[in-house]
Amino acid sequence: MNDDASARLPDNLPPTIRAGAAAQPSKPGQEHREECWRHIGVNGDRSCKELQTYIHCRNCPVMAEAARAFFDRSAPSGYLESWSGILEERGSQRDPEVVSVLVFRLADEWLALPTAVLVEVTKDRRCHRVPHRTGGVLEGLVNIRGQLQLCVSAWRLLGIEGRAPGHAPPAPDPLRTADPDLRRLLVVERQGRHGQDRWVFPVDQVAGVVRVGQATLRAVPATVSQSGARYCQALFDWQEVIVGILDETRFLDALHDHVRTN
Amino acid sequence: MQLLTFTAGGQTYAIEARSVVEVLPAVPVRAVPRLPDYVLGVVGYRGRLIPVIDLAKRLTDEFSARRLSTRLLIVEFPKREPTDSPHPPATARLGIVAENMVSTLRSEDVDTLFPAMCLENSPYLGRILRLNGQTVHMLVVENLLPADLALGLFAATPEPPSP
Numbered sequence: 001m002n003d004d005a006s007a008r009l010p011d012n013l014p015p016t017i018r019a020g021a022a023a024q025p026s027k028p029g030q031e032h033r034e035e036c037w038r039h040i041g042v043n044g045d046r047s048c049k050e051l052q053t054y055i056h057c058r059n060c061p062v063m064a065e066a067a068r069a070f071f072d073r074s075a076p077s078g079y080l081e082s083w084s085g086i087l088e089e090r091g092s093q094r095d096p097e098v099v100s101v102l103v104f105r106l107a108d109e110w111l112a113l114p115t116a117v118l119v120e121v122t123k124d125r126r127c128h129r130v131p132h133r134t135g136g137v138l139e140g141l142v143n144i145r146g147q148l149q150l151c152v153s154a155w156r157l158l159g160i161e162g163r164a165p166g167h168a169p170p171a172p173d174p175l176r177t178a179d180p181d182l183r184r185l186l187v188v189e190r191q192g193r194h195g196q197d198r199w200v201f202p203v204d205q206v207a208g209v210v211r212v213g214q215a216t217l218r219a220v221p222a223t224v225s226q227s228g229a230r231y232c233q234a235l236f237d238w239q240e241v242i243v244g245i246l247d248e249t250r251f252l253d254a255l256h257d258h259v260r261t262n
Numbered sequence: 263m264q265l266l267t268f269t270a271g272g273q274t275y276a277i278e279a280r281s282v283v284e285v286l287p288a289v290p291v292r293a294v295p296r297l298p299d300y301v302l303g304v305v306g307y308r309g310r311l312i313p314v315i316d317l318a319k320r321l322t323d324e325f326s327a328r329r330l331s332t333r334l335l336i337v338e339f340p341k342r343e344p345t346d347s348p349h350p351p352a353t354a355r356l357g358i359v360a361e362n363m364v365s366t367l368r369s370e371d372v373d374t375l376f377p378a379m380c381l382e383n384s385p386y387l388g389r390i391l392r393l394n395g396q397t398v399h400m401l402v403v404e405n406l407l408p409a410d411l412a413l414g415l416f417a418a419t420p421e422p423p424s425p
Contacts, residue, residue, distance in 0.1 A: 068364055071331035075287070084289045088306040 037063055097214035103207040103243055104186065105176065107160045110243045111232075112210070117188045117248045119198065120144075121206055124183040127151045137258040142200050144187055151185075152255055154201040158231060174240050175207060182206075190252050199255055212236050212245075220244070263369040265391075266335070267398060268360035271322035276391070276398045279366060283336040288328070288359050298411065305357055307336065313415045314357035320386075320406065326361045333363040340404045341416050354416040356403070367393050378402075 037057035040048040054060040101112035102121070122144065129140040142151040154160075182205045190197040217234040231254065233247035264279040291314045293303040300319040304311040314334065318326040326332050339356035369391065376390040378400075388400035407415065 071364055072329055075330050080287055080289050083287045
């Protein structure tokens with residue numbers, strides 16, 4: 001039971017509160033009423049008829065009351081003191097050198113964009129072509145939450161599509177899943193332009209958000225001849241693949257230039 | 263509008279969640295001599311020292327009981343500049359220790375609303391709301407400290423380093 005009591009606590013608490021919580025078993029007699037979620041609730045046999053109203057014990061006032069009672073006691077010794085240290089340190093712990101990026105795959109290339117420019121990742125959907133305007137970088141218009149947005153081809157912009165024949169096949173890639181259902185649309189927006197300057201482009205696969213330390217970034221080799229490398233600001237190794245971080249300003253500027261001038 | 267609730271002297275008070283910076287465990291406070299008794303002292307917070315008051319002591323005669331549910335609330339406190347100052351009013355941070363700081367309320371559930379009182383001795387008391395059968399008294403954070411005390415406490419507070 002003590003294990004359960006500490007399992008309910010969030011993981012990031014200092015160890016002292018875990019020890020304190022475990023050392024204080026609930027009073028006999030009240031156990032059944034206060035910990036009904038273990039007997040007749042979601043962690044028990046689900047026979048409680050209140051579940052029909054509240055769906056889950058965490059919505060039930062009995063559990064809310066138990067949570068209030070849980071905090072209605074004095075702090076374990078050393079707990080508050082350990083927080084003093086946390087409060088004083090926190091400002092310096094925040095590392096400005098870490099960037100958070102969304103990693104995705106375009107054909108054989110793993111690329112990333114800073115999450116600051118990302119609005120949403122959504123399912124692939126039909127793109128409406130615009131006569132005489134589509135075919136280049138602009139693919140057409142796509143409906144995102146009731147608003148038509150410009151849909152562009154990052155493949156064409158970065159020159160990933162239609163590589164020269166004889167291009168060496170890429171090394172086996174452990175992250176790659178060739179499933180057309182994994183295609184997603186990324187919605188990006190220049191920072192600080194609320195609702196303006198928004199672009200949508202399809203990608204083959206989204207791997208997730210990764211936090212990268214500045215120290216692990218590598219410069220893009222100057223000898224790289226692929227045109228896509230122009231838009232990369234740095235490379236980093238992630239789970240056996242090399243990911244190129246796109247320079248969001250250059251990327252968005254290029255989209256702008258291609259679509260407005262063609 | 264979301265409200266953070268807490269109690270003092272058995273009564274429920276609330277402030278707008280918008281002005282809340284953080285809710286923390288009630289860490290030990292370094293006492294500062296010769297201040298009103300409701301000013302507990304200063305606490306180190308992210309490389310700065312911020313003044314901390316005890317809400318129960320401010321509103322009633324008792325200090326807050328020391329429990330896990332008694333927490334330290336960090337709020338934005340509008341800094342009073344001298345009236346001829348050309349700068350726009352900056353904000354400082356104030357710590358408030360209060361009891362039963364465990365839940366929030368949404369003010370869509372407001373049943374009845376009484377207008378703010380205008381009491382000379384307790385200018386920090388705002389509107390009174392009736393929410394889900396409980397009576398909640400809103401607090402006006404910038405009036406929790408008398409003007410001269412606020413000026414004294416925050417005069418030396420350096421501006422937060424810009425990110």
